Amino acid sequence: MSATVDERVTDEVEALEAILMDDVVIKRVNDVPEIIETVVHPSTGDDVDQQFVCITLEVKLTPDYPDSSPEVNLRNPRGLDDQLLSTINSQIKQKLLDCLGQPVVFELIELIRDNLTESNLPSGQCVICLYGFVDGDVFIKTQCYHHFHSHCLANHLIAGKKYYQEELEKLPNWQQMQAPPYQQTCPVCRCPVSCDVDVLKTAPPPVDSVTAPPFCLTAELKALQIKMAALLAKQVAKGGVVGVGDTGPPPLTITSPSDHDNEATNGSSSVAQEGAKSDAIGASTDGASRDAAGEAAPGDPHPQQRRPPPPSAAPLAPARPTTLYPFYPLPTLRCHS
Amino acid sequence: MAALPRRIIKETQRLMQEPVPGISAVPSETNARYFHVIVTGPEDSPFEGGLFKLELFLPEDYPMSAPKVRFITKIYHPNIDRLGRICLDILKDKWSPALQIRTVLLSIQALLSAPNPDDPLANDVAELWKVNEGEAIRNAKEWTRRYAMDN
Structure with a gap:
């Protein structure tokens, strides 16, 4: 393939490299520029610390560019929500039509930069707490x-x-x-x-x-709970639950349904709270092993904090003596490391 | 016990409002950190048609540490042992607070579609899966039919 490149393209690429320097990557095949890639930031003077959003612009040049439109992709958006992205994309489409026959990469960069400068604040939410960024947040x-x-x-x-x-x-x-x-x-x-x-x-x-509204179960949740409990009861009956039936591992602790009943009936609300607390602590320390044995049993994971079930709705209660296992009795499960 | 973090409340609400197909997770009546979970066996896997019950617990420092999850329904799978424990990197060293209950359960569902006998937790199952995949898959189907079918 001969390397005859349209002069308009050569000029554009030269100008891009001269102005953007290290910030632009030109991928060439046989000396013919094929892909132009650059990360666009908002205009904040030279203050890089004040740039909170960015996006990678990739322009694939067609063989007869600029007489036909290049293929434009936006990648790795940072701090930009879907709505802004689709706005930018439709503006790009229009710009490509308007500029047919002339080099367009600078125009694209400018268009994107203007949009970023206007929205130079992270939109979306903090993935750790799932809340947005509001006034007063650091x-x-x-x-x-x-x-x-x-x-x-x-x-x-x-x-x-x-x-x-x-x-x-x-x-x-x-x-x-x-x-x-x-x-x-x-x-x-x-x-x-x-x-x-x-x-x-x-x-x-x-x-x-900061302010957490109290959690409460909806009727919908309660209905789902009952459905799940019924399914579990069925599986327990069929021996399909871990620890039930002959394929289970050796028992660590044995308890009987009557023990459960006693605990449940005696459990005042403060006892229930204590139970919840020790569960959380036990489960968060992976290696707690045998001490935590009471905290997770198949089908009855938190016996200490169960309220006495109404006689008709006790599908979660095991039908016969149950083997209790710690939630994660082994300290390490190192995989894929 | 400290108040339930809003992140957990938010996740619970979203699980109800925009449920993930094939996955349901419902908090327990007595402990909002403990979830009853059902994952349906993925199509075109030996677990198809099965309803698998799991338990999921959000530890005190969640989301800084991973949820504890295990299968309650018996399952024949090279990466799930007899105690129902799951060998999945995101539940251990690859945990990130950017993951959520829904993404964890989706990963577990994906693990059912793509068993990985080279990284086994249940050694005998993994061995058979490598030596005689046909028989292993037959076993998995049989276990699914016997233990996880809703009939």
């Missing part, structure tokens, strides 16, 4: 352009480090020596990040997450 933008409330990201990083330490301590000494050092990662894309946790954690919790 948030952070990672190097990979993902946004979190500083408070939320601090919690993630603290928990991540703690998990790393715990896992590390389970390894034999020689493996501990070889283990890669702890690396903070972005919750969304797992890219390495480096943040000062001590600074982040001084931020207040997200404004919207």
Whole structure:
């Protein structure tokens, strides 16, 4: 293939490289420019810290570009919601039509940049708390352009480090020596990040997450619960539930239905609360093993906090002595590591 | 016990308002962190037609640590052991707070479609899955029919 390139294209590519320098990537095949790629940011002077959104623009040149429109793709939007993306996309379509016959890449960059400059605030929600960014919130933008409330990201990083330490301590000494050092990662894309946790954690919790309305079960939820309980009762009866029947593992603790009944009947609401508390603690410490044995039984995971069931609606109660297993009796299940 | 974090309330509401096809998760009456879950066996898998019951518990520091999930219904699968425990990286070291109850359950459903005998939790099942896949799949279908069918 001969490398005769339209002069308009050569001029455009030269100009792009001269102006954008390292910020533009031109992919060539046999010296013919085929793909132009650049990350577009909002205009904030030179203040990179004030850029909260960005997007990658990819322009694939057709053989007879600019007499035909190039193929334009927007990739890796950061801090931009779907509505803004579709606005930008339709403006691009119009621009391509308007500019047929002349180089269009600069026009596209400008068009996108104008849109980003106008919406230079993260839209959408913090994926950690699932609440948006509102007045009074303190948030952070990672190097990979993902946004979190500083408070939320601090919690993630603290928990991540703690998990790393715990896992590390389970390894034999020689493996501990070889283990890669702890690396903070972005919750969304797992890219390495480096943040000062001590600074982040001084931020207040997200404004919207402070007041929690009490949780209550709807009629719909209750109906679903009854349906599920009925299904479970059926499966228990058929021996299809883990720990029931002869294929189950050796028992760790044996209890009988009458024990359950006693506990349930005696359980005042404060006892129920205690039960819930110890459950949460037991389950969060993975290695609690045998001590936590009472907290998860097939079909009856929290016997301590069950209220006495009405006689007609007790499908969750096992029909015969049940074997209780800890929720996660083994401290580690290392997979895919 | 501290008040239920709003994230959990929000997730619960969304699970009801926009349910994931083939998955239902309902909080327990007595503990809003404990969910009764049913995952339907994916089409074109040996688990098709099965209704699998799971339990899911959101630990105190959720979403900073992963939910605890296990199968309650018996299932013949190389990555799920006899205790119903699941070998899935996102439940352990690949957990991220950007994941949610719904994404976890979707991943588990996907694991049913794509058993991975090279990374086994149930060794005997994985062994058979590698040596004689046909028989393993027959076993999985039989277990599904015997334990997980709603009839």
